[in-house]
Amino acid sequence: xxxxxxxxxxxxxxxxxxxxxxxxxxxxxxxxxxxxxxxxxxxxxxxxxxxxxxxxxxxxxxxxxxxxxxxxxxxxxxxxxxxxxxxxxxxxxxxxxxxxxxxxxxxxxxxxxxxxxxxxxxxxxxxxxxxxxxxxxxxxxxxxxxxxxxxxxxxxxxxxxxxxxxxxxxxxxxxxxxxxxxxxxxxxxxxxxxxxxxxxxxxxxxxxxxxxxxxxxxxxxxxxxxxxxxxxxxxxxxxxxxxxxxxxxxxxxxxxxxxxxxxxxxxxxxxxxxxxxxxxxxxxxxxxxxxxxxxxxxxxxxxxxxxxxxxxxxxxxxxxxxxxxxxxxxxxxxxxxxxxxxxxxxxxxxxxxxxxxxxxxxxxxxxxxxxxxxxxxxxxxxxxxxxxxxxxxxxxxxxxxxxxxxxxxxxxxxxxxxxxxxxxxxxxxxxxxxxxxxxxxxxx
Numbered sequence: 001x002x003x004x005x006x007x008x009x010x011x012x013x014x015x016x017x018x019x020x021x022x023x024x025x026x027x028x029x030x031x032x033x034x035x036x037x038x039x040x041x042x043x044x045x046x047x048x049x050x051x052x053x054x055x056x057x058x059x060x061x062x063x064x065x066x067x068x069x070x071x072x073x074x075x076x077x078x079x080x081x082x083x084x085x086x087x088x089x090x091x092x093x094x095x096x097x098x099x100x101x102x103x104x105x106x107x108x109x110x111x112x113x114x115x116x117x118x119x120x121x122x123x124x125x126x127x128x129x130x131x132x133x134x135x136x137x138x139x140x141x142x143x144x145x146x147x148x149x150x151x152x153x154x155x156x157x158x159x160x161x162x163x164x165x166x167x168x169x170x171x172x173x174x175x176x177x178x179x180x181x182x183x184x185x186x187x188x189x190x191x192x193x194x195x196x197x198x199x200x201x202x203x204x205x206x207x208x209x210x211x212x213x214x215x216x217x218x219x220x221x222x223x224x225x226x227x228x229x230x231x232x233x234x235x236x237x238x239x240x241x242x243x244x245x246x247x248x249x250x251x252x253x254x255x256x257x258x259x260x261x262x263x264x265x266x267x268x269x270x271x272x273x274x275x276x277x278x279x280x281x282x283x284x285x286x287x288x289x290x291x292x293x294x295x296x297x298x299x300x301x302x303x304x305x306x307x308x309x310x311x312x313x314x315x316x317x318x319x320x321x322x323x324x325x326x327x328x329x330x331x332x333x334x335x336x337x338x339x340x341x342x343x344x345x346x347x348x349x350x351x352x353x354x355x356x357x358x359x360x361x362x363x364x365x366x367x368x369x370x371x372x373x374x375x376x377x378x379x380x381x382x383x384x385x386x387x388x389x390x391x392x393x394x395x396x397x398x399x400x401x402x403x404x405x406x407x408x409x410x411x412x413x414x415x416x417x418x419x420x421x422x423x424x425x426x427x428x429x430x431x432x433x434x435x436x437x438x439x440x441x442x443x444x
């Protein structure tokens with residue numbers, strides 16, 4: 001840690017009358033964890049970190065090796081606007097988790113992403129991402145979900161009664177130093193989207209975690225409930241997290257080539273080929289819940305087939321059209337992830353898949369610009385178009401065999417994630433659903 005970074009945090013905390021600082025980190029499932037320290041402990045925390053019991057955190061240490069240290073990253077210091085009072089303010093910092101001897105903890109999702117970013121950096125690249133997180137507003141979290149409106153895509157008031165919620169969410173994010181590009185009503189009733197401005201992957205993973213909390217905090221202030229559940233309403237579109245991604249060498253976009261077909265460089269093509277080759281095996285981390293696979297069905301704009309296109313939004317991967325003078329905006333959009341994933345693991349695995357395509361010179365087939373859902377199955381088979389896993393069980397089975405996923409996540413996170421998802425599937429499999437009762441009880 002640079003002395004100037006530490007001094008900046010200490011000076012800002014004093015100038016802004018900070019009384020408490022929350023130290024944030026993430027478990028392997030992507031749930032935000034936190035504990036607070038008083039401002040009197042801040043200097044020591046910045047220097048040495050703060051100890052905590054890791055045995056109670058999902059995917060962290062066993063009880064016999066539970067001592068962990070949360071080491072704050074001073075570059076992530078900001079105030080929590082919703083915690084400001086006349087008595088004093090509350091700050092927050094994201095933490096890296098380390099062992100008491102100072103070694104990085106291999107169960108820390110932030111460390112997993114940092115390892116892949118180092119791999120890219122060693123190849124000369126910086127990884128940039130821009131996720132589009134969709135979510136729903138409901139009147140409460142209890143019972144059948146009841147939305148706030150019956151609006152649709154880009155609808156404005158009076159159908160979109162959540163305009164003020166989105167406005168306050170954006171103002172809160174920007175007050176925390178997180179720039180926003182767009183916000184609008186999405187396709188489904190009471191579904192919304194706020195897009196964060198493209199930035200480096202580590203900053204964006206931290207921002208994604210903050211975004212999800214801010215959306216929920218602002219909703220709670222208005223007496224409603226916000227959810228990133230992938231598919232809360234039958235018959236409506238689910239919520240996705242389309243992830244735009246690119247690699248830069250210095251100020252040059254490595255995916256752009258003015259002379260190449262589609263203005264897409266060989267690097268970009270191989271990156272896409274890597275994503276397509278490995279997306280099935282990393283789907284468990286991109287779509288990690290039983291409910292995630294209720295979204296990944298034909299007919300609701302979510303991708304099912306492993307294909308790519310330049311403009312077609314039915315494909316898994318899309319390369320947005322090139323605009324002259326906007327070479328730096330050349331990017332790849334992966335449309336399968338949902339907003340309930342762990343962004344650190346998701347970004348790490350996307351990058352790992354793309355880098356594998358580049359290092360191993362994967363070939364990329366031509367894009368398919370038709371409606372892939374209308375292709376007969378035999379034609380898709382002839383074209384070599386495969387499908388994503390259809391449910392959590394299939395995703396687990398594919399992931400278990402993935403060398404790339406184990407290598408990227410490390411043995412600890414890989415095994416804990418698989419173990420946790422097997423438990424979730426076993427619990428779900430034993431449930432008697434309302435569909436079964438309504439469909440079969442009257443006739444069997």
